[in-house]
Amino acid sequence: MEVVMAFVVGGLYAAAIYMMLRRSIVKLVIGLVLLSNAANLLIFTVAGMTSGAPPLIAPGDTVPEGISADPLAQAVVLTAIVIGFGVLAFAVVLIHRAYEVVQADDMDQMKDTDR
Amino acid sequence: MMMSVALPVVLPLLFGALSVMFWRSHFAQRSLGVLGTGAMLAVSVWLLADTWEHGHVVMEMGSWPAPFGIVLVSDMLAAIMVVLTGIIGFATALYSLSGIGKMSEKFGYYPLLHLLLAGVNGAFLTGDIFNLYVWFEVMLVASFALLILGGERAQMEGAIKYVTLNLLSSMIFLTAIGLTYGLTGTLNMADIADKLATVEDTGLITVIAMLYLVAFGVKAAAFPFFFWLPASYHTPKVAVSALFAGLLTKVGVYALYRVFTLIFNQDVDYTHEILLWVAAATMLTGVLGAAAHYEFRRILSFHIISQIGYMIMGLALFTPLALVGGVFYIMHHIIVKANLFLISGITFVMKGTHELKQMGGIYRTNPMLGVLFLIPALSLAGLPPLSGFFAKFIIIRAGIEAEAYWVVAVALVVGLLTLYSMIKIWAEVFWKAQPEGVETDDVTSGPMIWMWIPVIMLALMTVAIGLYGEPIYQMALMSAEQLLDPSQYIEAVLGESRP
Numbered sequence: 001m002e003v004v005m006a007f008v009v010g011g012l013y014a015a016a017i018y019m020m021l022r023r024s025i026v027k028l029v030i031g032l033v034l035l036s037n038a039a040n041l042l043i044f045t046v047a048g049m050t051s052g053a054p055p056l057i058a059p060g061d062t063v064p065e066g067i068s069a070d071p072l073a074q075a076v077v078l079t080a081i082v083i084g085f086g087v088l089a090f091a092v093v094l095i096h097r098a099y100e101v102v103q104a105d106d107m108d109q110m111k112d113t114d115r
Numbered sequence: 116m117m118m119s120v121a122l123p124v125v126l127p128l129l130f131g132a133l134s135v136m137f138w139r140s141h142f143a144q145r146s147l148g149v150l151g152t153g154a155m156l157a158v159s160v161w162l163l164a165d166t167w168e169h170g171h172v173v174m175e176m177g178s179w180p181a182p183f184g185i186v187l188v189s190d191m192l193a194a195i196m197v198v199l200t201g202i203i204g205f206a207t208a209l210y211s212l213s214g215i216g217k218m219s220e221k222f223g224y225y226p227l228l229h230l231l232l233a234g235v236n237g238a239f240l241t242g243d244i245f246n247l248y249v250w251f252e253v254m255l256v257a258s259f260a261l262l263i264l265g266g267e268r269a270q271m272e273g274a275i276k277y278v279t280l281n282l283l284s285s286m287i288f289l290t291a292i293g294l295t296y297g298l299t300g301t302l303n304m305a306d307i308a309d310k311l312a313t314v315e316d317t318g319l320i321t322v323i324a325m326l327y328l329v330a331f332g333v334k335a336a337a338f339p340f341f342f343w344l345p346a347s348y349h350t351p352k353v354a355v356s357a358l359f360a361g362l363l364t365k366v367g368v369y370a371l372y373r374v375f376t377l378i379f380n381q382d383v384d385y386t387h388e389i390l391l392w393v394a395a396a397t398m399l400t401g402v403l404g405a406a407a408h409y410e411f412r413r414i415l416s417f418h419i420i421s422q423i424g425y426m427i428m429g430l431a432l433f434t435p436l437a438l439v440g441g442v443f444y445i446m447h448h449i450i451v452k453a454n455l456f457l458i459s460g461i462t463f464v465m466k467g468t469h470e471l472k473q474m475g476g477i478y479r480t481n482p483m484l485g486v487l488f489l490i491p492a493l494s495l496a497g498l499p500p501l502s503g504f505f506a507k508f509i510i511i512r513a514g515i516e517a518e519a520y521w522v523v524a525v526a527l528v529v530g531l532l533t534l535y536s537m538i539k540i541w542a543e544v545f546w547k548a549q550p551e552g553v554e555t556d557d558v559t560s561g562p563m564i565w566m567w568i569p570v571i572m573l574a575l576m577t578v579a580i581g582l583y584g585e586p587i588y589q590m591a592l593m594s595a596e597q598l599l600d601p602s603q604y605i606e607a608v609l610g611e612s613r614p
Contacts, residue, residue: 020283025275032282039289046297073296076245080289083252087285090259091278097263098271110272113346 005045012038023107025095032091036084040077047073117174119165120189122158123197123236127151127204131229144225145212151229152208155236156201159194166194167590170597171607173242181609182306188242188608191594192442196239196369199449202576203361204232206453206569211354213565214460219264219352227264231257231358238366242608244292245302247370248285251334255281258363261355262347273347280343284333291326298323305608308378308601317381324379324386328393331374335367337427338396341420345404348419349412349469353460356412360419361453365445368426372441375430376598383433390431395525398424402532411459411469411544414536415452418495421529422448428526429510432517438595439588440509446587447502447580451491454573458488461566462544471543478545485545490574492541494581496534502580505588 012034019031047070055068102109130151137143165172172189175181189197208228215224234254241247263274296302298319299310311320333340344364348356371390379386401421405414426448429441459469461484466474478485494501497508507530514523580587597603 020279028275028279032279032286035283035286036289039286039293042290043293043296046293048297072302076292076296076302079245079249083249087252087256087259087282090256091282094259094263094271094274094278097266098275101266101268101271107275110275113269113273113276113350 001049002045005041005049009038009042009045012041024105025098025107026105028107029088029091029095033084033088036080036088040080040084043073043077043080117165117172119158119162120172120174120187120240123155123162123201124187124233124240126155126158127229127233127236130154131226131233134225134229135223138223141217141220144220148208148211148225148228149205152201152204152232155232156198156205159197159201159236162189163194163198163590165189166191167593171604173607173610182301182303185246186242186303186305186608187240188305188604189240190597190604190607191590192369192372192598193239195442195446195590195594196365197236199365199446200232200235200239200362202573203358203449203453204228206457206573207354207358207361209569210357210457210460210566213563214354214464215352222264224261224264227257227261228358231261231362235362235366239369242304243302244295244304244307247304248288248292251285251288251366254363254366255285258359261358262351264352264355267350270350273350277343277347280333280340284330284340287326287333288330291323291330294319294323294326303608304373304377305605309605309609311378311381320379321382321385324375324382325389327374327379328371328386328389331367331370332393333367334364335371335423335427336364336397336420337367337423338393338400341397341401341423344420345413345416348416349410353412353456353463357453357456357460360415360456361449364419364423365426365449368423368445371427372430372598376438377601377604380601387431387433390427391519391522394424394428394431395522396424397421397427398525398529402529402536405536406532406539409471409543411462411471411474411540412456414471414540415455415459418533418536419452421533422452422495424529425507425510425526428514428522432513432519432522433599434513434517435595435599436509436516437513438598439591440506440511440513442591442594443509443584443587444506446591447494447506447577450573450576450580451494451503454491454570454577455488455495457566457570457573458484458491461563461570464563464566471540473550474544475547476545476549479548485541487570487574488545489541490577492537493534494577496537497530498534500581502577502584504581505584 016031016034016038019027050067052067052069055064055071057064130147134144134147166189174187176185231254234250237250238247259278263270299307301307336344398421401417405417408414425444426441429437463469494503497503511523511526
């Protein structure tokens with residue numbers, strides 16, 4: 001399973017970078033979405049894909065019984081998804097405003113600040 | 116309870132929330148802006164005093180013991196950075212009283228300012244690598260919104276580049292965190308450092324180290340990753356520019372200092388050699404970029420890049436003296452660079468433009484401003500007896516002692532070129548006569564008083580660091596000692612819970 005996930009993650013990174021290198025700003029944002037999903041899946045995979053029990057500790061014990069899933073990785077991914085979503089919302093509004101101001105969906109039309 | 120380490124993060128969040136509640140009242144928002152940043156400066160000085168006394172100040176959030184919960188850690192470097200954040204935040208809040216304009220205030224300038232400062236302080240103080248990512252994002256989201264306040268075309272274009280490259284670096288950072296977690300099974304930085312010492316596969320560690328280098332390199336605007344900075348920093352309001360120029364890239368530099376002293380110190384010959392090349396290339400490209408430009412804030416933006424090179428050089432040489440120099444350089448640079456941007460705002464009010472070719476004659480009408488410009492400008496170039504001289508002197512001396520002569524040569528040439536472009540600004544803006552046929556509205560009085568006060572305050576600090584640098588040097592020395600001996604940090608965070 002880890003091997004399959006490794007290929008999926010690699011494919012997502014590749015697709016994300018490809019999209020970000022396009023001239024269209026809409027594709028740029030799609031690239032950003034794919035990139036954040038790729039990073040989240042990577043954390044999920046790297047933490048170990050065990051089909052364990054929920055990490056609940058019975059009263060009186062100090063360690064959970066048997067094999068349990070790693071809650072920290074899931075908390076991290078959840079936080080990263082929320083942050084990624086918030087930032088993405090901003091990025092979408094930004095490209096909408098930029099499109100209104102510049103009147104083009106093309107990075108080559110946005111070179112004024114680099115001169 | 117060590118409250119002093121939590122307050123610099125909590126206070127700006129609190130004042131940010133308060134200013135949202137007074138959304139419609141300009142007066143309340145302004146007062147909260149000055150009060151909040153002033154209070155933050157006060158508690159950050161308290162934190163510095165605490166850290167000076169105890170070495171490390173640690174607070175376990177929610178009383179969860181160290182490797183499991185999130186810790187806030189203040190060592191000397193973090194405390195110094197938090198005080199600098201307080202100084203720049205306070206100066207910007209004062210400057211904004213007359214420099215930001217009603218429209219920006221209406222669109223939430225002050226809440227965003229507080230949020231940005233909370234993010235910056237959080238990034239300095241956290242002892243958890245994923246928490247560092249979260250604070251980075253808090254800071255970035257606030258900076259995105261501040262960057263586009265005003266909504267002009269240039270701002271939109273700059274913002275797209277700024278947002279894209281910073282999000283890319285955040286994702287690389289997140290990838291590196293994931294791999295670190297896979298390797299060590301922990302997110303606490305002290306614990307990571309502790310566990311990595313037992314990991315056999317140093318090749319994998321070096322790969323992860325390079326991912327961190329790229330991620331923080333983008334944030335710090337180091338050599339091959341700096342393109343977002345000159346494309347965006349000259350577009351927002353001047354107060355926002357000054358805040359960004361003073362603080363944001365330095366958070367990246369701080370993160371580099373943190374991970375490359377605490378966590379990745381296994382293969383110093385390899386990783387820090389790369390850092391040294393990055394430093395040299397950063398210095399040189401930055402200053403050459405500045406030499407080619409004739410827009411006030413763009414020149415200053417390129418100089419941020421070249422100065423970042425000196426700071427990374429201090430880290431890359433990795434000797435006690437070099438780290439002292441690096442920390443000293445950061446302290447000097449933040450104050451000077453923010454001040455130069457604030458001055459560009461005053462000249463903009465006087466002349467209505469940032470283009471050097473269309474300005475001139477300010478020294479005739481306003482000699483005081485000329486002197487106030489010369490202090491930070493010459494300090495940036497490294498002329499004695501100003502703060503920049505000692506910062507450069509320590510770093511270059513460290514370079515000679517480490518026998519890295521080529522990088523010392525680069526640093527000296529860059530210093531000379533810095534002087535060239537500062538003199539260029541001086542000659543064009545202040546010295547030469549006002550070019551004929553260019554209309555200006557010479558406004559020199561009125562509510563501008565709030566723009567002058569922070570400029571004078573920061574200029575005095577530059578002079579003070581130059582004339583009486585001993586306490587600053589002692590602080591830098593202490594932080595360098597702590598950085599070179601990560602076991603102190605690990606001991607302070609993990610304490611007795613360590614096996």
